[in-house]
Amino acid sequence: MRNLRLFRVLLLLVMGILWAGHSQAQDAAKEKPSPAATATGKIGKATVTVAYSSPAVKGRAIWGGLVPYGQVWRAGANEATTFTTDQPLTVEGKTLAAGTYALFVLPTEKQWTIIFNKTAKQWGAFKYDEKQDALRVPVTPRKAASMAERLVYEVTPQGLVLRWENQEALITLK
Incomplete structure (x- = not known):
């Protein structure tokens, strides 16, 4: 009788462990809400890499909504987006x-300020310090040719897009 009870307890324990492992495997298979992405390319002799998390629109108003006008935005999701150049x-x-x-x-509605901040490792823009800015440049956004569900960066011969x-901005790099 005691052996039977011990067997049942062990059986339940093993089944619980197997079920927990299966549920974690299911979670791992799901797509992350803002998956990590990288854009790399050459600008002249320089290799440029942008590392970011790519959030989706999901039916939300982005510019002036999820990304408020007049507030510094991390240019992606999760950790701050990083921009690396070797030249x-x-x-x-x-x-x-x-x-x-x-x-x-x-x-803002008419113009964006692109900020390169010396503190590369940051979580979002929560501890953003303007005193650490290496460079600020204005760019004019424009209507994109097509809707981009996910945030995307692209290094082109002209610069960084x-x-x-429904918006895009070209940051001219030479």
Whole structure:
């Protein structure tokens, strides 16, 4: 009788462990809400890499909504987006030294300020410190040719393109 009770307890324990492992495997298979993404390319001799988390629109108003106008935005989701160049670059006509920076955007309806901040490792923009800005440049967003459900960055021969929802901005790099 005692052996039977012990057997049942052990059987339940083993079944519980197997069920818990199966549930975790199911969670791992689900797509992350804002998966990690990277955009890399050459601008002249420089290799440029943007590392970011790519949130989705999911039916939300992005510009002026989820990303409020007049507030510094982390330019992605989760940790701050990082911008790395292995050579000095000219960004919208201003010099940016080689290095890794947190990339932020300060959007308004008509113009965005692109911010390269010296504190690359940050969670979002919660501890953003303007005193650590290496460079700020203005860019003019435009209506994108098509709707982008996920935030995407693209390094092109002209520079860095940020595209999300129905807006895009080209940050000229040389």
